[in-house]
Amino acid sequence: MTQPLISNPAVKSMASRLPVTPNDSSSPATPAASQSACFHCGEKVPAGARYSIVYQGANQPACCIGCQAVGQTIIESGNSDYYRLRTDLPKTPEAALEELKNLKLYDLPEVQSSFVKSEGDLREANLILEGIVCAACVWLNERHLHQLPGVLAADINFSTHRARVQWDDSRIKLSDILKSIQDIGYLAYPFDSGRQEELFRKERNTAIRRLAIAGLGMMQVMMYAVPAYMAADGTMTSDIEALMRFASLILTTPVVFYSAWPFFQGAWRDLKLYRAGMDVPVALGVGAAYAASIYGTFIGSAEVYFDAVTMFVFFLLTGRFLEMSARKRSAEAAESLIKLIPAAAMRLPGYPTSREEELVGAVKLVAGEHVLIGPGESFPADGCVVEGYSSVDESLLTGESMPVVKHVSSNVIGGTINLESPLVVRVEKVGSDTVLSGIVRLLDRALAEKPRLAQIADRVAAWFVLVLLLVAASVAGIWYLVDASRAFWITVSVLVVSCPCALALATPTALTAALGRLTRLGLLSTRGHALETLAHATDFVFDKTGTLTTGKFSLLDMEVLRGERDSLLDMARALEQGATHPLAAALREAAGTGVLEADNLSYIPGRGVTGRIAGKTYRLGAPEFIGDAPPRERFHDGVSLVGLADDAGVLAWFALGDALRPQARQLIDELRDLGVRLHLYSGDRAENVADLARQLGIEDARGGMLPQDKLAAVRKLQQDGAIVAMTGDGVNDAPVLAQAQVSIAVDQGAEAAQAAADMVLLSSEIGRLADGVKLARKTQVVIKQNLFWSVFYNIIAIPAAAMGYVTPWMAGLGMSLSSLLVVLNAMRLSRISKS
Amino acid sequence: MDILYLLIPLSLVFVAVIAVVFLWAVKSGQFEDMEGPAHRILMDDDLPQTDVKNLSAKQEDDVSAR
DSSP states (O other): OOOOOOOOHHHHHHHHHSOOBTTBOSSOOOHHHHHHBOTTTOOBOOTTOOEEEEETTEEEEESSHHHHHHHHHHHHTTOTTHHHHOSSOOOOTHHHHTTGGGGGGGGSHHHHTTTEEEETTEEEEEEEEEOOOSHHHHHHHHHHHHHSTTEEEEEEETTTTEEEEEEETTTOOHHHHHHHHHHTTOEEEEOOOHHHHHHHHHHHHHHHHHHHHHHHHHHHHHHHHHHHHHSOTTSSOHHHHHHHHHHHHHHHHHIIIIITHHHHHHHHHHHHTTOOOTHHHHHHHHHHHHHHHHHHHHHTOSOOOHHHHHHHHHHHHHHHHHHHHHHHHHHHHHHGGGGGSOSEEEEOTTTTTOOOOEEEEGGGOOTTOEEEEOTTOBOSSEEEEEEOOEEEEOHHHHOOSSOEEEOTTOEEOTTOEEOSSOEEEEEEEOGGGSHHHHHHHHHHHHHHTOOHHHHHHHHHHHHHHHHHHHHHHHHHHHHHHHOHHHHHHHHHHHHHHTOSHHHHHHHHHHHHHHHHHHHHHTEEEOSTTHHHHHHHOOEEEEOIIIIIEEEEEEEEEEEESSSOHHHHHHHHHHHHTTOOSHHHHHHHHHHOSOSOOEEEEEEETTTEEEEEETTEEEEEEOHHHHTSOOOGGGSOTTOEEEEEEETTEEEEEEEEEEEEOTTHHHHHHHHHHTTOEEEEEOSSOHHHHHHHHHHHTOSEEEOSOOHHHHHHHHHHHHHTTOOEEEEEOSGGGHHHHHHSSEEEEETTSOHHHHHHOSEEEOSSOTTHHHHHHHHHHHHHHHHHHHHHHHHHHHHHHHHHHHTTOOOHHHHHHHHHHHHHHHHHHHHGGGGOOOO | OTTHHHHHHHHHHHHHHHHHHHHHHHHTTTTSOSSHHHHHTTSOTTOOOSOGGGSOHHHHHHHHHO
16 A cells, blocks of 8 residues: 555656556566556456557557456546556456446435535535555546536545545536446445544544644743753853743643643543543643642742653653544444445335336335345345345355345345346335344444453553552652651652653554554554454464455366367356356356357356357256256365256366465464464355365364354353454454454455454455564564563652652653653564565 | 843744644644645646657547646
């Protein structure tokens, strides 16, 4: 994501002609690679593909019709600079293009009412953009939107991947805007920004204001403090000194009462509940130092701590701000869950007497109504099939990689996708009663059970406060007896030097530095504790589909009985042209672009297809459909077999299955070397799971598990004392992800899984996870060093202050140096290289 | 050293002015996207085309229309 932009002009012009190659976008592609890599998406161009993109007068290869269309649209709209500017490759756009027909739904007033602000013909909506990988994507989308007649304004936020679009409804429809974004290969859908978003924005702006005030105050107060420390005795007149103190007081006051206000609020809340969190020592330190400094300013004594106070507040606020930004990202992922349920549905009000169709918002559906769901559309609610025969992709909810066949009286789940032919469904459950909502609730509960770690930190803080107060009280008591005139100032200096500055910074700075490094590795942390727990994890649990495997079918093996391999594949491609089944897509992908054409195609949902090629009839489908037993023993367990036959019998068997991710084996080996136990829990068929576990050498592998089973298995591990790290994707994994002490969601999985996860692997290289574990362990070492240092500092500083040896400038210097040391030590983490 | 009687209050005024400017910037939404502008400045519309003579006629039309 943060690839440097190519700035050398020579390299740039080279990069303009050659597309960035996958996995290594920082160096220009070699000419040999560009022959076979798609100009738009960088994927390998299948042998025999005839797609091309005309770029600067030359034909460039494209891997599929989707890339060709997208590339041509981008260039024809005058945005060919995109190919020079981009620093990362987009996804292959084919899948996105299938959803085109659903876009018209977004023009309906009742659908728009939830997310569009309108004033006459002027409309404004917030869109979530999918597929943004680098800054050039933002540039391309903005320019493309501005070129549309009727679009009045379009801003895209690079950090959140959201766009705010204003348009004139009399000149352009929302569906046209969404479609034109799809034309250039991105996916846009509107969302209801709602109150939550507004609340977040306000909270963030307040945090920035507090940080700014503290920063400005800190810098200027330091300016006044330094001369006072440096000046030799007697060189500074007392009225100049007083002037500087009053100036410091004026600047420190807003820092204490505005910037540090949340600490006082937090401390007050804690005290009311008779407990002590980290806010209590912070508030105590700031409050004591500030009060004593005011007193010092007015009576003209030597002791003021304004510099220490402002610096302390600034450092702490910086830590909190970074933490807040990370939290916000996780909340954004949660919102994406809504997207699973379509915005509108095709209602059949007169069913079964009339088949009149009517578009309505999905929220308006009630139980008992009938809806029509075309192929490629998702179900708007839970229901029961009353007409039709099709297969449904439920992988998002169940993790099952094979589509499930649905016929009359089968139940369907809202959010899953109908693949083959239209279904009429009687709506049974809507809104909060649906399975999807149930999973969300399960997720909420598991999330609510979590923050045990936060309590531990608070308990430490409570001890710290108690010890500190005891020390301060005894110091005050003893000095009162020894020298009553010094007792007050010495007690204050104890409170100030012991300010848990290094203590409060030790952990957050190390975590923030490590998180920054992790993000650059492609592993995004959404919760503060994730890294810590990852370092301590003893058991890694993996989901199969989409995590260790690609989650997509591909051709693994092929048995040729008669004929020649390439032409048989070409036949299969011709027969499957236009089928939406994932097995069909896998065959098409394996065959690439061919020459044969099939006609008289007839699809038998769930079984196969028949068609005519060059006058001869062929059948392609499941073994039962072909009418011959496949040579099972020749293939791995757990592959799906598809046969191709003509009138004389079987021609070939295709073994299709879920292929391993490229780095899965490396990851498993590295994790084993790190000494963690490995488990594989999957909802897929047991034989598929066992097969994969054998390949990778994972001993504990279980298949056929429902989300509840996985949850129970993880609980069992936890009861035996394991710290579980769960890696998965799919909504079905969401509750397990939340149950595990630390969870990692894998990219290309469902957004909802990311919402429940503590970490999200944005990179498609799953091997980065092992780097993440190593970094997490290194972070623990740095945190321990930091904590050791701050304890060491306190052991020296508190007794010194108690004896009366610490003057304010020493306190200030000691605090800054110890903070600096802690921060610099933490920064080492951001430079650790990837293996 | 008497100049300090002027300079110190003046520094306070400056800090106040800077604070106000900063708060205005926050209010006008300049901190909502911390990454985008850094990239955006590199992607200006007036980038020279690298290989103008090879441009297709269609693109040239587009360029001159703008």
